[in-house]
Amino acid sequence: MVARKRGWRLARLTGLGLAAAAALSGCSFDDAVHGFGWFKGISPEGRRMYELWIGSSIAALVVGVFVWGLIFWCVVRYRKRGDELPPQTRFNMPLEFLYTFVPFLIVSVLFYYTAVAQTYVDKKIPNPDVVIDVVAFKWNWKFQYLSVNGAEVTGPAGQDITTIGASDYVPVLVVPIGKRIEFREHSQDVVHSFWVPEMLFKRDVFPGERDGKRVTENVFQVTIDRAAPYVGRCAELCGAYHSMMNFEMRAVTPEDFDRYLELRKQGKSTPEALAGIQQAPYATTTSPFQREPEQQDRQG
Numbered sequence: 001m002v003a004r005k006r007g008w009r010l011a012r013l014t015g016l017g018l019a020a021a022a023a024l025s026g027c028s029f030d031d032a033v034h035g036f037g038w039f040k041g042i043s044p045e046g047r048r049m050y051e052l053w054i055g056s057s058i059a060a061l062v063v064g065v066f067v068w069g070l071i072f073w074c075v076v077r078y079r080k081r082g083d084e085l086p087p088q089t090r091f092n093m094p095l096e097f098l099y100t101f102v103p104f105l106i107v108s109v110l111f112y113y114t115a116v117a118q119t120y121v122d123k124k125i126p127n128p129d130v131v132i133d134v135v136a137f138k139w140n141w142k143f144q145y146l147s148v149n150g151a152e153v154t155g156p157a158g159q160d161i162t163t164i165g166a167s168d169y170v171p172v173l174v175v176p177i178g179k180r181i182e183f184r185e186h187s188q189d190v191v192h193s194f195w196v197p198e199m200l201f202k203r204d205v206f207p208g209e210r211d212g213k214r215v216t217e218n219v220f221q222v223t224i225d226r227a228a229p230y231v232g233r234c235a236e237l238c239g240a241y242h243s244m245m246n247f248e249m250r251a252v253t254p255e256d257f258d259r260y261l262e263l264r265k266q267g268k269s270t271p272e273a274l275a276g277i278q279q280a281p282y283a284t285t286t287s288p289f290q291r292e293p294e295q296q297d298r299q300g
């Protein structure tokens, strides 16, 4: 009777714990189960990596279930039945060949799909629609629009159009959806890492100079297909205030993007220009500003 009561309490506690974990982690059951914990991605590149992850996880599960099955079968089938030594079957050539060849095959298949996905994610086209210069430094980001549709982006007086945070807001990088965006990274001091979790992508930002000129080692391109605010982070421990090195990437329609750039060129600040395209409020903390309910849905 006591044991049954205890079992019931344990079951109730477990259920409560699982429910709390699901609620506190902030992700839906569907995300957790179907995505094995991953975001679905907001770019075609991200979704390729998502698919690779899902495929690899399923393959690993299949192998895992098969191995667990073999273990339990052996445990039951070959229990000790007496003191007599069972028949010894070492050096079984076909079996040894099989368990050398099969893992090699698995690794080759995983390698193939990884190489294909990586090539796709790293692909760069010659004339991206938007080119953005990313400068990381301790402990903030500076984004500069270098060109849009092949034309250099400058203000009327030839000034650069840059976005950098201030004491009351994090840098907000406005980008258009459906356009090929190129990011050129450079660090002014130590190694940082540009990371927008929902892009399922991050890339280190390296410092370096050659003959007095900065070296841009890392360049990548991406197309974002969902208009929403996304939090961006530094993913490389870079010093005392590394954790504060956040930015926001605001993906908007191409029309809003053009208007935003126009306002910036007219000398408006980032918050003013954001307000001008009805994209205020802007982020003031490490989280992007309050999202619309439909944008919160990661299913896309």
Ligand SMILES: [Cu+2]
Binding pocket: 136, 191, 192, 193, 234, 235, 236, 237, 238, 242, 245
């Ligand atoms: Cu950093």
